[in-house]
Amino acid sequence: MRLGKRRLGTLVLGVLFLALIAGLVACGGEKSTESTTGTTQSSGGAGATGTSAAGGSGSADEPVLRVGALLSLDSIQGVEMKKWLQLFAKLYNDAGGWKIGETTYRVEPMFYDVGMWDATKSRSAVEKAVLQDKVKYLVCNWGDIPAETLSVTEPNKVLWLGLDFVDDSVKPTLNYAVRAQGLFFAQGLFYYICQDYIKQGAKSVLVVCPDTQQGHVGAQLVGATATTAGMQVLDPIFFSADTADFSPIATKIASQKPDAVFFSYVAGASLINAIGALKDTGWKGFILPGELDGETLNNLVAKVGKEYVEGMETGSYDPRPVEKDPQTLNYIDAYQQQYGDWHSEGCFWIGPWFIFEDAINATQSTDVDTLVAYLTSSKKGVRTLTGYSQLFARPDLQNYKTVDSAPGHYIGVVRDGKFEYLETIACKDQYLSSIKVYGLKDVYQKYWDEYGYPEFPDQPARLDFSDL
Amino acid sequence: MRRAMLFKSNKWWLIPAFLLAVALPFFVGAYRLQIFIFVITYSLLALAFQLTMRVGLPRFDVAAWWGVGAYTSGMLMLKANMSFWLTLPISVLVSVVLGFAVFSVSVRRGMMVFMMFGMVFALALQQVFGSVKFFGGWGGTPQLPPVTIGSYVLNDKMWIYYLGMALLIFNLGVYQLLYKSRIGRAWSAIGSGLRLASSLGVNVVGYRLANVLVGNAFLALAGSFSVVYQAMIIPTTYGFQQSIYVMMYVVIGGLGFAMAGPIVGALVLTLISESMRAAQQYQPIVTGVITVLIIMFAPWGLLGVLRSRVVSVLQRLLSSRAALPDIPSSLGSPASVTAEEPGKDA
C-alpha cells in the first residue's frame, strides 16, 4: 500500500516534469527566422505552436503568411472567429496558396487565447505572437485589451486590425492600428430601429446594460441615438455582468414604465433571462435585444412564447437570408460543408479579415508599412460577410487617417417566432447617423471641406449630408 | 516551529538557483522573459498566501489585495503624477491600513470566518474597482505613464525582470528574517498548535493579524510591480479565479516548503498554462487534474515528492533516518488529527 502510493507519487512527479519540459519547449516555440517581407520560413512544422490548423499540405519551403488572431476562446464569438479564419486559410491553401505579387504563400492562421478581459493573458498572448512567433498581422481580435496589445504591436510595427470599445486604438499617435470592427460609426442600426419604434408609438426608452466597459459605452451611445431620434431617454440601468436572476432588474425596469427597453450588449442566457423576467412582471412594450442569433431566439420563444417578442427588431448577424453576393454565399456553403453546423455569432466580428484581404490584394504586398498606407487612406467600402464595411477618419480626435470603421449591419424583425430580414443599413447611414448622434457635424464639416466628402458603396440610404 | 530546513541544511542549491535566475535574461527571448516576469509576480502572491497559511489561515482575497497594490500605485501615478518609487511604499501603507480595518473584524473570528469573509470582501472590492468612475471602470484605467529612474525609462524587459527579482529576494529576506525571529516562532507555534500556543501566552489574534498584514504588504509590492510592465490596470485581472490559482501554486509546489514551494508551484503552473496557449479551453481541466493528483498522491507537493525521493536515495546511501517535510499541523497533517481539539478560538 505504502509502496504503491510512493510509486504513484513518483509517477505524478514524472508526468509533471514531462509537462514542464513540454511547457518550456512550447514557450520557446520554434526559432523562426524573419524575412524582410514580414513572412517567415516554416521550419518544417514542428507543431510546437499547435496552431497551424486548416489543411494546407504545401512543401516545407513554401513561404508562409502568418496571420495572427488574439481571440477569447472562452466566448462563442472567439470560437466562431477561429473557425472562420481556419476556413479562409483552408480555402486559400486548397487553391494552391495566396498569390501576392510574385510569390504564392501558404496561409497559416495563428490563434492566441487571451481569456476574457484578462490583462496578463492578453499580454503574454500578444508577446508570444509578436516577439516569439514574429507574427506581423493581428487581424480579428476579440477579448484582448487594446491598451496592452498596442503597447507591444506599435513598437514592433505589427499591423493591428482589431476592436476596442473606447478610443484607445484610434488615437492619432498610433501608426499601425486600425479599428477594423468599430462600433463608433455603428449608430445607424439603433437610429433605424428607434425611428421604426417611434413610428409604432414608442415615446420613452430605458437602456439596460451589463456593468462592464462595453455596457457603459453602449448605454451612452444608445442613449444618445435614441435622444437624437426623438425619444425620451430614462436613466439607464446597469447590472452585474454575471447576474443570473434578472427578476430585480425586470422589476426595476417595469417600475419606471418605459415604452421601450433597449438591451445593449446583453446576449445569450442573460438576454433570455432578462426578457423572461420582464414578461413575468407583466410589462409590455418594445424590446431591442442587444444581440440575437437564431439559437437564442428559439430559446427565447420557448421561454416567453411567440407573442411577447412579435415585432422585435434588432441587428442581424446572419447573412444567410440576405446576401446575394456570390462570394459570401460561397463562404457560407464552405462553412456549412466544413463544420456541418451553423452559427452566426462569428459572421459580424470576422469583418477585419476582409479588410486585411482587400488591403493585401490591392497592394499586392505583404509589407506592413505599405498595407498601413493603403488602409489609412482607404476610400471605399469592403464587402464582409455582413455587408459593406468602410474605414473613415476621426477628425474629432485629430486623426485624419482612415482608421475607424463603419461595419455592415442588417436589421431583422421577429415575426411568428422567426427572424426575418428587414433591411440593410447603408454605410452612409451608419456614418452620418453616428455623426448626427454625437453632434460632431461641425468638426466633420471642416474635415470634409478640406479632404472632400467620402464615397460610399452603392446602397439605398435614409440620410444624406444635408440631413445633419 | 519548523526549522526552515531548506535554508539550514540544504543551502547549497540556493547559489546555482540564484545564478540561474540572474543569468536568465541572457538566454531567453523577450516573450519568455515576460513569462518569467509573470512567474515572479505569481510567486510574490503565492508567498503571501503561504505566509498566512502558516498561521493556519488560508486566504482567498489574495487577488483583491494584489489589485489594491496595483490600483494604489497606478492611480497615484496617473492622478497625482507621483514617481513609481514613491508609490511603492505608499501602496504598502494603504494595503496595510485598509487591511487592518478589514481584518480586525475577521481574524478574531477564526479561520473559517476569516476565509469566507475574505471571499466576500474580494467580491465587493472588485465591484468597487469596476463600478466607481474614479478607478476607470470595468474597462480599466487609462494608459499608465512609464516607470522612470531619473530620466531613464524602465521599459527594458531585462531590467523589469531584475526589479522583480530584487523584490522577490527582498520578500524572501523579510520572510526569512521574520521566521527566524521571536515573531516567527510565535507564528509557527500558532500554525502547529493553536491552543497550545495560546496556553503558552501567545496572543493568537494579534500575531495572526500581524501575519496577515505582512502578507498584505507583500501583495501590495506585487501589485505595484505589475504596474511596471502592464499598460493599464483592469479589474477583471483581480478576480476570484486568480486567488484560486494562487492556492494551487502553493499546494502544487509543496505546502511544507516555505519559500521554494510557492515559487516552484508558480513556475510549473504558469509554464503549463502557457504551453497550452493553443488549447486554452483545456487548460483549467489539466490544471484541475494535476491538482487533484497532487493532493491525492503527493499531498506535500512536488517538492515533497522530490524531497522524499532524495531522502530515500540518501537513506540508501547513508542509511540514516529520513525526515519528511513538516507541515503546520493545524492545516491538517496526520499528526494533528488527534492533537488539535475542536473548540473555541482563543
Add this chain to the structure above:
Amino acid sequence: MTLQLFLQILVNGLMIGAIYALVASGFTLILGVLQVFNFAQGQFYMLGAFATYAVASVLGAPYVVAILAALAAMALLGILVYFSIIKWTLRYGFFHTMLATVAFGTIVGQAAVLKFGYSTAVVAAVVDKTLALGGVSLNSGKLLVLAGALVVMGLLYWFMRTKIGVAMQACAENREVACLQGINAGKVFWVTMAVGCALCGVAGALVVPVLSASTNMGQLIFLKAIIVVLVGGTGSMAGALLAAFLVGIVESFAFQYVESFAPLVIFALVAILIYFRPGGLLGKPLPIPGQ
C-alpha cells in the same frame, strides 16, 4: 413605492432566497459533518439545472420527473466524488479536501463549458400564469419555485430527524464521540455528501424554468452561499435557511436603489454582523477545525 412594486421585490427576494437556502444548507451540511469546504457546490447546482434540461426538454419527461432525476443524479455524483476524491484526501485535513473540491469544481465547470458550450438551456415555464392578488400581479413561476423549495426544506427537516439524520448531527457535533457511540462515520459521510449535493441538484432543477441554465451560473451562487453561511453562522443549518431569505430580500431591495453596488451593501451587512455577532444570526455554530 407602490404595494405592487414592494410585493414584486419581496417575491423576487424570497425566490432567490429559497434557491440560496437550498444551496447554502447543502454547503453548510457538508461543512459541518464532513468538515469539507465544498467549493464545487455551485457546479452541482449548475449540473442539476442541466440535468433537468436534459430530462425535461430533450427527453420530454414531465417536470416533476426531471426534478427527481436531477436530485438522484446529483446525489449519485456526490457519492461518486466522495468515494473517488474526498475519502482519500480527508486524512490530510481541511485544507487539502478544500483544494480537492476546488480542483474538481474547476474540472467540472470547464468540462461543462466544453460540452454545453456557451449556449443556454431553456426549460419552458411550468405554469405560465400571472397570479392576481387583489390588484397585485405576481408571477406564479416564482411562487412555484418558492413552494418547491419549502417542500424540500420540509423534507430536509424530516430527514434530519430520521436515524441517519440524527447520526449526521451527532457526527457534526463531535465526530469521535459519535464514532464511540457506534455510528458508522463512513456511511454518514457519503450520505451527507449525497444529501448536500442533492439539495443543489434540486435547487438547479427548481430554478431552471424561471432562470435558464448556463454554464457560468455556478460560481456566483457559490459566493452567495458563502455570504449566506457567514450571515447564518458557519455550520448552522437553521441559520443558513434563515439567512438565505434575508440575503435574498436585501439583495433584491438593494438592487432597486443602488444597482450594481448591491454587493457592497451585502458586504457591509456581513461586516457589521460579523463584528457584533460572530456566530452569525443563529448563535451556536457547529465546531469547525482550525478555529
Add this chain to the structure above:
Amino acid sequence: MALLETRGLSKSFGRLEAVKDLDLTVEQGELRGLIGPNGAGKSTVFNLITGFDVPTRGTVWFRGENITNVPAHKIAQKGISRAFQQSYLFMFSTVLENVLVGCHMSSRAGALREFLHTRSARMRDREARNKAMEILDFMGMAHLADEPASSLSHGYQRCLGVAMALACEPTLLLLDEPVTGMNPTESAEMVERIRRIREKGITVILVEHSMEVVMNVCERITVLSYGQKLAEGLPAEIQCNPLVVEAYLGKEEA
C-alpha cells in the same frame, strides 16, 4: 487572599452539565490534588480556569482579579500555565524550540528589533535559550534538546509538556494527568519533580487518575463527581470519606 478562587463556576454542553456550581479555593504555595471518576469534569475545570472555555455561570478570581472572560493567552501572561492531558506538543519542532515558545512572553524585545535581529533582540534570544536549557535540565532532558519532539518517548513527551508550561514562569501551574502512561520509574521521577516545582514557590493543581500519586504528593485534595464538589480535605480524610469511597472506589468494587 487566596491565589485562585472560583465561585459558582458552571459549564454545560447542551444538556450535559460538565461542571456545576463549583467553589474552589487554592492558597498560595499549595499543592492541590483534583480527583474524580471519569467524566467528573476535571479537565473542564482546567479549561475554565485557563480561559479555553467560557463558563456558563460563575466567576474565576486569580490574585484578587476577575479573569472569567479573559482570553487564554492573557491568563497565561498573568501567570497560570497548564500542561495538557494529551501529549500536545509542536511535534515537528525540536525539544528546545518547543520550550522556547514557552519563553515567548519573557523574551520580548520589540517587534522591529526582533525583525532586524538587533543585538538586544539576539541577547534576549540567547537569554531565552539559556533559560530553556535550564528548564530542560531541571526536567532531566537537556540531552534531548535538539531532537524533534515527535521522536521522544511517551514519558519524555509528558515531561516536555511540563517543561513548556514551566517556561512561562507561572505562579500557578495546572498539571493534567502528568504521569499517565509512564512506567513506575518515570512516574516516581515526575512526582519528585512536582515536589521540587512546588518548592520553588509555584502553586500546583494536579489532576491525576493514579490515587497513589495523588495521595503521595498532594497536601489537600478536592474530589469532583458529576461536575460537583464531593469532598475536600487532607489525603487521609479523603481516603476515609464514605461519599468518596462510594463514588470513586465503589465503582471499582462493582
